[in-house]
Amino acid sequence: MNAADTASRPESGADPPRADTPGTDTSATGTSAGEAGDADADTGSPSSAAARAGPAGEPSGRPGAVPRAWLGGQAGEAASWVLVTAVLAGVTALLAASSVAYSASGLAAGRGIAWGTLPLGWPPRLGPSTLLPPVAAAVALGAVALTARRRKGLPAPPFGPLLGLSYVASAGWWLALGVASRRGLGAPASLLAAADRHPSDLLDAASGRPPGPELLVWGLGQLGIRGATAVGVAFTLIGALVVPLVGLAVRSLCHTPAARRLLPVLVFAPWAPFAVAGPDAVTAAVAAAAVAVGVVGSERGRSAWWALGAGLLLGVSGLFAYPAIWLGVAVAAAYFVRRRPMLNVITGAGALAPLFALRLAGYSWPEGLARAGADLFDHAALTWLVPDLLAVSLCCGPALARAARRVSMTPGWPFLVGAAAAALFALLMGLAAGGVEASWLPLFPWLVVPALAPRPRPALPGDTSSAGRLPYGLVCAGAALATALAALLPPG
Numbered sequence: 001m002n003a004a005d006t007a008s009r010p011e012s013g014a015d016p017p018r019a020d021t022p023g024t025d026t027s028a029t030g031t032s033a034g035e036a037g038d039a040d041a042d043t044g045s046p047s048s049a050a051a052r053a054g055p056a057g058e059p060s061g062r063p064g065a066v067p068r069a070w071l072g073g074q075a076g077e078a079a080s081w082v083l084v085t086a087v088l089a090g091v092t093a094l095l096a097a098s099s100v101a102y103s104a105s106g107l108a109a110g111r112g113i114a115w116g117t118l119p120l121g122w123p124p125r126l127g128p129s130t131l132l133p134p135v136a137a138a139v140a141l142g143a144v145a146l147t148a149r150r151r152k153g154l155p156a157p158p159f160g161p162l163l164g165l166s167y168v169a170s171a172g173w174w175l176a177l178g179v180a181s182r183r184g185l186g187a188p189a190s191l192l193a194a195a196d197r198h199p200s201d202l203l204d205a206a207s208g209r210p211p212g213p214e215l216l217v218w219g220l221g222q223l224g225i226r227g228a229t230a231v232g233v234a235f236t237l238i239g240a241l242v243v244p245l246v247g248l249a250v251r252s253l254c255h256t257p258a259a260r261r262l263l264p265v266l267v268f269a270p271w272a273p274f275a276v277a278g279p280d281a282v283t284a285a286v287a288a289a290a291v292a293v294g295v296v297g298s299e300r301g302r303s304a305w306w307a308l309g310a311g312l313l314l315g316v317s318g319l320f321a322y323p324a325i326w327l328g329v330a331v332a333a334a335y336f337v338r339r340r341p342m343l344n345v346i347t348g349a350g351a352l353a354p355l356f357a358l359r360l361a362g363y364s365w366p367e368g369l370a371r372a373g374a375d376l377f378d379h380a381a382l383t384w385l386v387p388d389l390l391a392v393s394l395c396c397g398p399a400l401a402r403a404a405r406r407v408s409m410t411p412g413w414p415f416l417v418g419a420a421a422a423a424l425f426a427l428l429m430g431l432a433a434g435g436v437e438a439s440w441l442p443l444f445p446w447l448v449v450p451a452l453a454p455r456p457r458p459a460l461p462g463d464t465s466s467a468g469r470l471p472y473g474l475v476c477a478g479a480a481l482a483t484a485l486a487a488l489l490p491p492g
Contacts, residue, residue, distance in 0.1 A: 074473040077401040081393065084401075088390040095383055118391055118437055124487035125182050132176045133486065137268055137479040140169050141472065144264050148470070159256055163244035166263040171240035173267060177486040178236065178276040184491075185277050186228035187217075187235055195221030195231075203363040208371035211363055212320035213279035232277030239281020243267055245288035246445045249295045253334065254412045257467035258452045264470060265451060268479040271395035271437070271444045273486040280438040283320035287327050287442040290314040291418065294331030294347060298338040307335075307343040311350020317442070319354060322369050323426040324442045330418025337414060373429035384433045391437045394485070396447055397478035402471060403451040410453035415446035
């Protein structure tokens with residue numbers, strides 16, 4: 001192995017200088033060798049994309065011609081997503097028409113769209129506030145496109161400020177969706193009473209549910225943050241941290257170009273309406289912080305304190321949602337990728353610490369899990385598999401189709417393993433009988449990570465100069481879907 005290959009190894013956690021130096025950065029212009037072949041790989045044509053595309057990715061043929069990459073790439077992926085989603089909706093409708101009872105979770109046949117799969121209603125809310133999300137999305141995506149077309153030779157924006165801008169964009173986007181929906185920005189009324197209760201009483205009353213959301217509301221109350229709107233906005237601002245945190249983790253395993261382009265996909269993902277003003281968004285942020293700390297801390301030269309911090313955060317995420325702690329499988333896989341398996345011991349011990357602390361305070365996490373779960377074959381739990389898949393397809397949007405195509409090409413496969421483990425745990429424990437559009441929020445960001453994997457695979461091992469092109473069409477479709485879902489959300 002030569003020195004160039006050694007410098008670009010994924011285990012190092014660092015990017016070669018050529019990926020971010022002036023004149024050679026490809027994170028926004030999409031002119032690297034790996035991406036030049038992206039269009040050909042999507043269309044199946046063996047011809048060189050560089051011969052028919054300019055620096056901005058436009059065809060060099062006759063004016064007004066439609067790029068073949070668009071016809072065979074984003075349009076085809078969007079059509080595939082629509083087809084799969086329609087099939088899942090049809091199967092769900094057949095199950096409901098066959099008088100299948102979905103469970104005792106409160107969602108019954110005939111209630112909401114797709115018979116209880118998602119908490120949506122008709123007619124949609126249409127008014128001046130409905131225009132706020134599309135305008136915000138257009139401004140943000142326009143800024144991204146202008147940045148991508150910067151003058152040749154100028155350096156790419158530093159990654160740190162981009163993370164900050166992604167947080168501002170996601171927080172603003174989520175708040176705009178909340179204003180446009182009937183649900184508004186108010187936190188669930190069932191949580192607000194926790195602000196006036198003692199923590200020990202909250203732990204005693206927590207039966208069959210993790211006590212994290214109630215304890216958080218109590219803590220916010222001690223800071224003077226009370227009321228449905230104030231708590232809902234606090235939940236939203238904390239939850240929006242999931243975007244930069246996922247970006248940090250993806251940068252560590254998949255390198256800077258892929259992380260840069262993934263940020264708009266995460267910001268305008270269709271799951272955003274279900275994250276507004278809800279405690280599940282906080283769960284997603286805590287779980288993403290755990291994965292980010294673990295993955296970044298596994299880079300060569302990092303101390304074991306990072307692994308301990310990742311474990312503590314995983315334990316805290318388990319206090320908000322039982323399946324979230326299984327995202328630790330992604331951290332464990334990253335440790336093996338980086339050849340640091342002993343960090344699993346430290347992370348595991350850290351994850352047990354918050355659970356043990358609450359056990360001393362009177363709350364048993366295993367007993368709560370046992371009360372919350374249902375037998376796999378009880379309450380027709382298996383019939384929820386198709387509706388759950390429908391909810392995942394709608395919440396992840398058309399970008400999920402591109403991610404499915406490139407799942408074998410991404411170095412971020414540990415994230416997929418962790419999300420799959422958490423989903424399987426929820427299914428086997430009977431925790432996925434409805435409501436996964438909110439309870440699986442910690443999993444959704446990791447499912448779309450492969451969408452920015454390079455196609456074809458880079459020629460050199462550990463090549464960090466290329467990544468999949470930013471699919472503007474799929475991002476816009478996801479933003480439009482999020483706006484539609486927000487308009488269909490019922491109050492409450």
